[in-house]
Amino acid sequence: MKRFLLILLTATGLAGVANAQSLPSAKAPEPAAEKPSCFADFSTYMNSSVKDCPLSYAGVTLFGNIDGGYGYEEHGVPMGYSADKVNYAIQRNSNRSTWLWSPNGASTSTVGVKIEEKLFDKWLFIAAADTGFNPYSMNLIDGPQSLADNNLNKALTQRSHFDSSRAGQWDNGQGFFGFSNPDYGTLTFGRTNSLASGVLGSYDPVASVAFSQIGFSSAYAGFGISPSVRVNTALTYRLTYQGFRIAGQAQIGGYELGNASTSSYQLQLGADFGNFSFDVVGGTAQNSVALSTYGGSGLPAGYDPNSILKATVGNNAGVEVLASYKWDKFKFYAGYIYGQTNNPTNTYYPGGLPTIISAGLFVPPGAVTTNAYNVPRDQNTVWTGVRYSAMKNLDLSAGVYWESQNDYLQGPALCTGSGIYTSSSKCSGGRYSYSFMADWKPIPRVDVYAGLMVSTVYGGVASGFLYTQNIDPMVGVRFRF
Template identity: 55%
Template sequence: MKKNLIFALLFIAAPPTVARATVVSPPNASSGAPPANSCFSSLWNFLNASSDECPLSYGGVTIFGNIDGGYGYEQWGVPLGMNAKKANYGIQKNSGNTHWLWSPNGISTSVYGVKMNEKFADGWRLIGVAEGGFDPFTLRLINGPASLAANNKDKLAYQTSNFDSSRAGQWDNSQGFFGVSSRNYGILTFGRTNALSHSLLTAYDPVASVAFSQLGFSGAYSGFGVNSTTRVNTAVTYRLNYQNLRFAAQTQIGGFDDGNAAAAQSQVQLGANFGDLSFDGVYSIAKDAASFSSYSGAKLPAGYNPNSIVQATLADTRGLELLARYKYESFRFYVGYTRAVLHNPSDTYLMGFPTPAAGIFVPPGAVTSNAYAVPRRYQTVWTGVRYKILTNLAVSSGVYWDTQNDYLPAPGVCSGSGASTSNSKCAGGRYS
């Protein structure tokens, strides 16, 4: 994946974390003014602080937000889509023009939200998060299926940026869950939640950027070949830390009718810290996981509003994610590996099904259920380093390598290499 963004002006604030909310102490009553070093002492100090360093809290409730905008030049770009999360920071099938354009969400995703962490008994707390991602220029909620549908009538050369995404226009398209936390028994939550694999990936990515990291650009890594399963709309999630060990398990309740992008999905995580060394592993299974796509100027089915339909390819997936990170003085070293295996789905859904986006669905005849007669085996390995120059300034570098097998049903069809490969199902690799 060659990076297209050559130059950009990015205005960023550190993204929020789901940590215990901290109550802001009031200014000293005798002085009548905030402390000199308070993050509330000036607008710049407030904007330059993270939500954890400078929380807007009352009791156990904290309001947070993050804005990431920019303007950039893309050698292989397309105009920014109204519902898309980002510009074409990597070469996509509709790339091909040179553009100066607005470039939102290059470092992180712009979000708004509120989180709760309130004690209700000794050792027990009520917790919750509601967070939505948006485009800071259009102020629209990110909606992957809508960005695809908006290009149904346009051939590739005339499309705006569009992406299959787990964010589908919900007001809580990032996360929206509630639960309880116990000092001794762990954390149990229910609702719209990041997949365990997705939550971990940013922490183990040396670059950790939407525009400049292969892992950050595409959800196919933490979704094990399927972008739209990186969040589960009806997830039951349990987490437990014991000394230096950690365990988590997550399962999906309901299927497509409940706003999910798969009929079923479950993951389990194990991890540990040993001094400055941290590592985690995740195993995932999903049934009938849906990858959504635009018609891209192909013939549309009669009788449907083009802005309300998309196509889908289904797969049963198995995935493994292994991650490690080591801290040495001002350096952090990273290494990671993911493996995804995609099979034909358990069900065909000949009559179609709803997408996670309200009002957008897959019509009858628009489901591909035989794409993986030969299973696809998709592997990624990466390594990198981050060096902290100052408390608020760091430099990082990473190398990412993907490979896949030839999963065409008929052997001997593949020819060419690179951009001239005869079929996207041919074996090959790429790096960035």
């Protein structure tokens, strides 16, 4: 019996050894292959997205885009030296058919830096500053100076010029700092887009400068006055919670701090319900300044014509209602903006207006108009359109835009005539446009786009124009970094 037990134990042990030898030996896990750097070579970098491969170091990120193209203007003018674009939409001075280099067709060329540093728990310190430029002249965008550049030019010799809050500053886009927490929201202070301006592009079917009526002119987001779309000293709070969002903005200080108005307030409410999104923004601004050129006439003696402008001051207020819905490869858009402009609260400017939003420019005494809106001007703007993702890297979009204004001409004078011969720019009228754009991304950082906008003015808005319509087919390329 003992021998049997000994043999059994021996056999069992030998079997265990044999079985162990037949099992595969355990191997140490192989280290995961290291992901190649997106900066390994030029091709790898270009085929990476801005999000996946930012130009970041120690919490500081360099960002921007360069946008240039070439196109045709049925009725346009040469590009202004300080302007950011050409007359993609019909303007008062549009006077000739021309082929020309056409900058910033899809979006404004910019370069900037942003900072995001963790403080503690979920709290972040954030900051950003950027400036817009013309990629052909390489000048910083300076709308007020583009107006002054045309003070000596009659209509037929003018270049493109636009009133703008981008006035040649190093931070002519934005320049702010603040704190952010996913639970408590984001609070920032500094030069910031207005709430109405910041959300508008997300609800524009043909979101671009060259092919969208509301993308071309910032006056829509300014509820009638362009420089109102940026506040130099804005205190802004934003909070998103379970698909709902709320934001508020208040201007601190007035002209003396580089603002285009003496006060400004805006409130935003919005939400996302599945594929449906909407936002509502309301706001008001007091004593907003709209600048204009002398246009070769009425120049006061004793002033440098390259350093003076005219100004119209008004109180403006309005509301925008925006919506979008995504279905399969289609995304549908609709929007409405109501803006009203009244005479300003402050009607006394004995010394003119010194530096407002552009260093070195001056509005002389007597060149400030404060009674342009004895009858309030009401503007109604509506649009709709669709964007179709034809392929993963190709979007096709189309939109229709329409704006109208009331007859705010005061006194016994009556509106007569039509089109460019309408008796006053204060007569009822408006502008409308329809547009198309194709945007192809052959590689993640590059857009190749093409499109056109047909823009038309009528009634009082067309008063004093040389032509009532412009067609602007163009092609362009945008590089993002």
